[in-house]
Amino acid sequence: MSGFVGYVNKSGVDNKIIKKMADIIKHRGPNGEDYYTDDNAALGFCRLNNNGFACADNLIVMCDGETDAELILRGYLEHGEQIAERLTGTFAFIIYDKITGDIYGARDCFGVKPFYYYPADNIFMFGSEIKSFLQHPDFKKELNAQALKMYLVFQYSALEETFFKNVFRLNQGCYFTYKNNKIKVTRYFEPEYKTQDKSFDEYIKIISEALENSVNLNKRGDLEIGGLLSGGVDSSYIATLAKPDKSFSVGFDKDGFDESMYARELCDILNIKNYKKIISADEFFAALPKVQYYSDEPHANLSSVPLYYLAEMAAEQVKIVLSGEGADEFFAGYLPYADSRPAKIYKILPFGLRKIIKNIAQPLPNFKGRATLIKYGRRVEDYYIGQAFIMDDGEANNILAAKYKNNMSYKDITGPYFNQVKDKSDLVKKLYLDLFLWMPNDILLKADRMTAAHGLEARMPILNKEMFGISSSIPAEYLIKNKVTKYIFREAASKIIPDAWAKREKLGFPVPFRLWLREQKYYDILKDMFNEDFTGEFFERDKILDLLEAHYKGAKNNGRRLYTVYSFLLWYKIYFINDGGII
Numbered sequence: 001m002s003g004f005v006g007y008v009n010k011s012g013v014d015n016k017i018i019k020k021m022a023d024i025i026k027h028r029g030p031n032g033e034d035y036y037t038d039d040n041a042a043l044g045f046c047r048l049n050n051n052g053f054a055c056a057d058n059l060i061v062m063c064d065g066e067t068d069a070e071l072i073l074r075g076y077l078e079h080g081e082q083i084a085e086r087l088t089g090t091f092a093f094i095i096y097d098k099i100t101g102d103i104y105g106a107r108d109c110f111g112v113k114p115f116y117y118y119p120a121d122n123i124f125m126f127g128s129e130i131k132s133f134l135q136h137p138d139f140k141k142e143l144n145a146q147a148l149k150m151y152l153v154f155q156y157s158a159l160e161e162t163f164f165k166n167v168f169r170l171n172q173g174c175y176f177t178y179k180n181n182k183i184k185v186t187r188y189f190e191p192e193y194k195t196q197d198k199s200f201d202e203y204i205k206i207i208s209e210a211l212e213n214s215v216n217l218n219k220r221g222d223l224e225i226g227g228l229l230s231g232g233v234d235s236s237y238i239a240t241l242a243k244p245d246k247s248f249s250v251g252f253d254k255d256g257f258d259e260s261m262y263a264r265e266l267c268d269i270l271n272i273k274n275y276k277k278i279i280s281a282d283e284f285f286a287a288l289p290k291v292q293y294y295s296d297e298p299h300a301n302l303s304s305v306p307l308y309y310l311a312e313m314a315a316e317q318v319k320i321v322l323s324g325e326g327a328d329e330f331f332a333g334y335l336p337y338a339d340s341r342p343a344k345i346y347k348i349l350p351f352g353l354r355k356i357i358k359n360i361a362q363p364l365p366n367f368k369g370r371a372t373l374i375k376y377g378r379r380v381e382d383y384y385i386g387q388a389f390i391m392d393d394g395e396a397n398n399i400l401a402a403k404y405k406n407n408m409s410y411k412d413i414t415g416p417y418f419n420q421v422k423d424k425s426d427l428v429k430k431l432y433l434d435l436f437l438w439m440p441n442d443i444l445l446k447a448d449r450m451t452a453a454h455g456l457e458a459r460m461p462i463l464n465k466e467m468f469g470i471s472s473s474i475p476a477e478y479l480i481k482n483k484v485t486k487y488i489f490r491e492a493a494s495k496i497i498p499d500a501w502a503k504r505e506k507l508g509f510p511v512p513f514r515l516w517l518r519e520q521k522y523y524d525i526l527k528d529m530f531n532e533d534f535t536g537e538f539f540e541r542d543k544i545l546d547l548l549e550a551h552y553k554g555a556k557n558n559g560r561r562l563y564t565v566y567s568f569l570l571w572y573k574i575y576f577i578n579d580g581g582i583i
Helices: 015-023 069-086 130-135 147-154 200-218 233-242 260-270 281-295 304-315 327-331 341-346 351-361 370-375 393-399 410-420 426-436 438-452 465-471 487-493 520-530 533-537 541-552 559-577
Strands: 002-009 032-037 041-047 053-056 059-065 091-097 103-107 116-119 123-127 174-179 182-187 225-228 246-252 273-279 320-322 457-459
Touching: 002 015, 002 059, 002 091, 002 130, 015 032, 015 041, 015 130, 041 059, 041 091, 053 069, 059 069, 069 091, 069 103, 069 174, 103 123, 116 130, 123 130, 147 393, 147 410, 147 559, 200 233, 200 465, 200 487, 225 233, 225 304, 233 260, 233 320, 233 327, 233 487, 246 260, 246 304, 260 273, 273 304, 281 304, 281 438, 281 520, 281 559, 304 438, 327 426, 327 438, 327 465, 327 487, 341 370, 351 370, 393 541, 410 426, 426 438, 438 457, 520 541, 520 559, 533 541, 533 559, 541 559
Parallel strands: 225 246, 225 320, 246 273, 320 457
Antiparallel strands: 002 041, 002 123, 032 041, 053 059, 059 091, 091 103, 103 174, 116 123, 174 182
16 A cells, blocks of 8 residues: 655646645555656555555556556566556556656556546645645635535535546546646446356365465565454455455444454454444544545445454554455345245246336335335436435435535436446346445545555455456356355355354344434534535524434434535534534
């Protein structure tokens, strides 16, 4: 892991400015720094463990990720712009040509490493984190008003243009060229889903061998490697293959919200030292400003907080950890991927008939099966947006202040992705959408930011082209069986880990936020924020206070909605009222 930042300005550059821009992301690479400046460009790099800075003749490379900068340089000299599609592993990098002033940059296939850019009239900025741009005097900090509504729907920043006006995310699997003050973005990786005629046992063998090889590859180097360990199959499988000396787990001091005992039991079997932390409600709320600061944009995945503490604990012991991201998106691990048996039977009916039944059932009072009739009377494109659906378009508009209401629909975001797989099965459509939206903008963003906040490198053995190529060729009946998600992956894991871990239902990081909000202390924290003067700029105050009151009194579970609103307000206060200072 490392961090980089740079800018091009034909009017000249300032060494002090690039130093300030790099210093603000020093947490990504506290072990060293490199700089380059000339009349038109300034580059800054901070390193943790990797060799991410290289120079040769007229070219300079800065890279965040597993790929060596010297390798990228040699590859670029041989293959030019096609270098990105030839690389494996995780990366985000730029190559600057000192003679022409041209820049080439790329991001890995799945978006493990972040990349942002700011194309203004007289200046072009790029870097690992947006907060570095704020340090430049020519950066115009302005809120992107279009981003707020879709954030309330998805729980993360869902547009290519970020919450900062004119700051864009380079999407995963893309490279760009910057020449003559113009930027051109090209997609170099397009995932394909095409099943192959292999037996279940053949696939078990292929998965097992590929993951073992990937784990061994990710253990390379001289530094001690730890493991992030929950009680689920993904991290347990990787820990069993890697057998790190140390593992790290977290839980909450509420009944039903602590899986760390499962991690401890597995570590006892494997003879691995396990460190764990139990997080209190006060600690959870204390971390929220830091989580929003390091995320750069408002982010409302509750599990960011336990991951923040998990990374903090691990960083005290090791510099690198192995983690299990990608298994759910590759091997169909989320519950919404699996239809119930009644739903499967019902879906045998022609879609036109199901649509008629939906229209009949919709205005009727609730009855058993009504939700199924309504849901499957719509195409998956009409109701599926990913693993988080906080509120629909109408609910978002209802609580937003007039300035931020708009006609944008979540289907404007999801539609282009669904169009790419319009002839595929419903399962593939869901997997494809999550690969492009949920995984890079939520799962991988929080993994990168929360580990980087503590100078910790997270390596993800499942997230590579080979593992995706395997998973995308597996028939649906091997991925999901009798509502058991990630079925074949679990069966592969069960060859080396006990069934209790291989077969355990996915819980993620369960957080008791909804319970805490029914306690006076934490109810008051949100109420105070909702009553701040600036809140009325974005929300109809009485509406969000009504949501809070109904939740506090137990009339309705609005926990996720309230957390999403609160996270945005906290983020805005940090970046626009406190000018980037953590509260």
